[in-house]
Amino acid sequence: MLLWYIPNQVQPGHRGDEVRADHNSLDTLTEQAKALEVYGWGGALLGTGFGRPDTFTVATALATRTTTFRPLIATRPGYWRPANFAAAAAALDHLSGGRVLVNIVSGKDNLAAYGDSEGDQAHRYGRTREFMHLVRRLWTAEDVTFHGEHFWVDHSTVVPRPLIKQPRLYFGGASPAAERVAALExxxxxxxxxxxxxxxxxxxxxxxxxxxxxxxxxxLEFGLRVTTFVRDTSAEAWAEAEARVAAMQTDPNQHTSVGQQRLLDLTARGDVLDENLYTAPGRFGGAGAGTTWLVGSPAEVARALKRYQALGITHFVLSDTPYLNEIKRQGEQLLPLLTAS
Known part of the structure; x- marks a missing residue:
């Protein structure tokens, strides 16, 4: 599965994207989604967080304007209750011809802004596991009764059913608590x-x-979410990547997760690892998938991604900015190298 990323931000210019007033309008987002179809991508991860446009609403709008685009809908336990989310996702999956993918997010958010709260890490991931377990049951069983520590339902049946047995559940997290959730659900x-x-x-x-x-x-299957900085030649890619890092403002990451800290710690091993994994962005405020970049020519970045594939990675969520331009560039230059037999 080869996916892209649509940041879904109120403010323009995300990670160096083009600054335009209509950057998150339905027409602009549709242009990106349709370009993903044209250039061979399977769909896109849609960013989430309170203060962004509602991710599920955006995914629904894009599904109505496309034919093969698959939204990977990021959602948080607590923002939705399991039965509400299971019903909404099943309806969209049914109406879109089975195109819904789901990314369950347990990272920090402005919980109080939407009337939510959570306890320590054990509580947070315990709630996440329960949410995933119950959503699965509601998609695949009828007359579900479940009473857990965090959620409950009595005699609950979701209709319509998802078109396929259930949408795929993507998940991230590097702490021991997160890995237990991934291993189980x-x-x-x-x-x-x-x-x-x-x-x-x-x-x-x-x-x-x-x-x-x-x-x-x-x-369990495995995926890689990473920035791919691709230019026609290796020299051009590295020159532009280094110039972009030089222009970044140092913005120390606050409240870093275990996974984020793992990326930041890589800088002690060097600015470039495994031939073309660039760690320097993390020193200048790069966060999440923007902390490390795979830099190089199309052939070099494809070779790097195939090394991950050889380890067992079968899902890729790639991105670089400007988003629309890179959908096209990487769709033309990188994807054919990844899909060639």
Whole structure:
């Protein structure tokens, strides 16, 4: 699965994107979604967080204006209750011809702004696991009664059913608590752009953890969410990547998650790892998937991604800015190298 990223931001200029007044209008977002279809992408992860346009509403609007575009809808337990979300996602999946993908997010958010709260890490991930477990049951069973520590339903049946048995559940997180949730309930564990040895170690650990915990679902799959900085030649890519980093403002990451801290710690190993994994952006405020970049020519970046694929990565969520321009550039230059037999 080859996906892109649509940031879904109120303010323009996200990570160096083009600054335009209509950057998040339906027409602009539709232009991106349709370009993804034209250039061979499977769909896009849609950013979420209170203070952004509602992600599910945006996904629904884009689904009505496209034919093959698959929205990977980021959502948070607490922002939705499980039965409400299961019903909404099932309806959209049914109406869109089975195109819904779901990314469950447990990271920090402005919880109080929408009347939510949570306790410590154990509470947060306990709630996340319960949310995923109950949503799965509501998509696949009828007359569901469930009384958990965080959520409950009595005699609940979701109609219409998802077109396929259930939308895929993507998940991220690097802490031990997060990895237990992934091993038990996720379909796809997403990693950020770590070096190959770190990704290999995490895949091995999650496979063993799945077996040790008695995972009841199909085997866990793995994905990579990373910035891909592609130019015609290696020299051009590195010159532009270094210039972009030089222009970044130092903005120390606050309240970093375990996964974010893993990326920031990579700078101690060097600015460039595994030939073309660029760690320097993290020193200047790069966060999330923008903390590390895969830099190079199309052939070099494709070769790097195929090394991750050889480790067991089967889902990729790529991006760079300007978003629309890079949808086209990487769709023309990178994707054919990844899909060639």
């Amino acid at each position: 996720a379909d796809v564990q997403l990693f950020w752009g770590e070096p190959l040895d770190g990704v290999a170690e995490r895949i091995d650990r999650l496979k063993k953890l799945s077996a040790d915990l008695g995972r009841e679902h199909a085997p």
